[in-house]
Amino acid sequence: MIRDTEKFNSFIADVRTWVREVAMPNENLVEENAEIPEDIVADMRERGFYGWSIPEQYGGTGLTTEELAMAAMELSQCSVVFRARVGTNTGIGSEALIADGTEEQKNLYLPKLASGDVTGCFAFTEPEAGSDAIAMRTTAIREGSSYILNGTKCFITNAPIAGFFTVFARTDVNDPTYRGITAFIIERDTPGLSVGKPYKMMGQSGSPVSEVYLNDCRVHRDNIVGGVEGMGFKTGMKALNKQRIHLSALCTGPAIRMLSEAVGHAKERVQFGRPIADFQLVKALIADCQADIHAARALILETARKRDNNENIRMEASICKYVASEMCGRVADRAVQIFGGSGYVADYSRIERWYRDVRLFRLYEGTSQIHQLNIARHTLEEKK
Incomplete structure (x- = not known):
């Protein structure tokens, strides 16, 4: 809207x-x-x-x-x-x-x-609980009016610079389902909370990502998001459903940029006495990129409008993230192909960096395979 x-x-x-x-x-x-x-x-x-x-x-x-x-x-x-x-x-x-x-x-x-005075982050993923989010091991044990948190989160974007953490932990250790998970607000200077050194990553240099450690971290019950125990998983899914639309759009922008770079190169690069943009197989690569981008963009905006109209978009959000992240990967690969050797050498083009940077899109906030399962599950449920 x-x-x-x-x-x-x-x-x-x-x-x-x-x-x-x-x-x-x-x-x-x-x-x-x-x-x-x-x-x-x-x-x-x-x-x-x-x-x-x-x-x-x-x-x-x-x-x-x-x-x-x-x-x-x-x-x-x-x-x-x-x-x-x-x-x-x-x-x-x-x-x-x-x-x-x-x-x-x-x-x-x-x-x-x-x-922007404070940077926030979403501390959900753990070493043993990524795609299997319910396997979360971080605990929050109640002690009077407080909770004592212990555990480790990993792959947390902006954790090294964050001043504010939304942390998910199991408040009911006897309930292994999503109902035992609660979301907490924890400020950076809270004793018992610390962060690791930024990872050395394949791409996205300059985007700090690290682990978050909780070692007898005490927080007041007022720090529970919404003030209600056991609602953390549902809260996290609400955040992720919107974020998956947002992230899908963030996959589409890089694809637009990479296509623009590739088209510019194809018009300038001369082989056999002609710009390579004149060759049909190069045109096919360009056409496939443009078609993929347009299809993803239309899907994302349609789903965004549905969310603005308060429609149920759980399946559509998964479709958006799956389609857009995979699309971006295909565009990156085609762009490198259009650039040829120059696309592989950082000294000659920016495409090599983009290729590495966008690879992460198919992994975080639900891998492509997890979204395939989500899409299939929702589809099968609809047919009951």
Whole structure:
């Protein structure tokens, strides 16, 4: 749902300009230094990038799901690292609170997330509980009015720089189902919470990801998201359903960028006395990329509108994430093929970096295989 077309078009134009004039010229610098310069981070804060999906009454922009998806497609046409820096605040780092937080919790934390003064993260995955989320081993044992948390989370985006953690733990150790899981709000300086060193990763250099350790970490019962035990898994799924639409859009922006880079190269690269864009097999690669991008974009926006209309989009959200992440991988592979040897050598093109950066999309927030199972399960249930 677009609330005000003229106003939104102006907003999108501003994002597009920033991407091309600020972010893109600094992509190599970010890759080399493995961090975004602080002046650019401050600029993103000033422009309100951190608060896109946070309601206006808490200091955010209050974008609808459709507006957020379209904005994400623009922002993600620059290096993945830029969108990752703000992505947790505009996505799963705030969405649990937006969905189920108490009014007191929302008033305390959402304005800080919206301004970018605090970076949020979503501490769900564990070494033995990734795709099998129910196998969560982190515990939260009640002791009077407090809970003592122990466990390890892994692959947590922005954990090294986060000031705010949404942590999921098992409050009922005798209930191995999702009903025994509770979500907690934990601030960075809470004793017993610590983070590991950023991982050395295949791609996305400059996006800090690490483990989160909970060692007798004591939090008050007021830190339970929504104030109710045993609702954490449902809260997490609410956050992920929206985030999967958001992430799908964030897969589509890079595909648009890679196709643009590939087309530019195909027009300039001469072989056999002609630009390679003249050759039919190269045209076929370009056509397949364009068709994939258009199909994913249409699916994402349709699903976003359904969510804005309060329709059940659990299956559609999985389809979006599966289709868009796989699409992005195919586009990356075709782009390298169009560039040829130059696509494999970092000295000659940016495609080599994009190829590595986007590979993660098919893994996090549900692997492609998990989404295939989700889609099949929902489909079979519908046919009962």
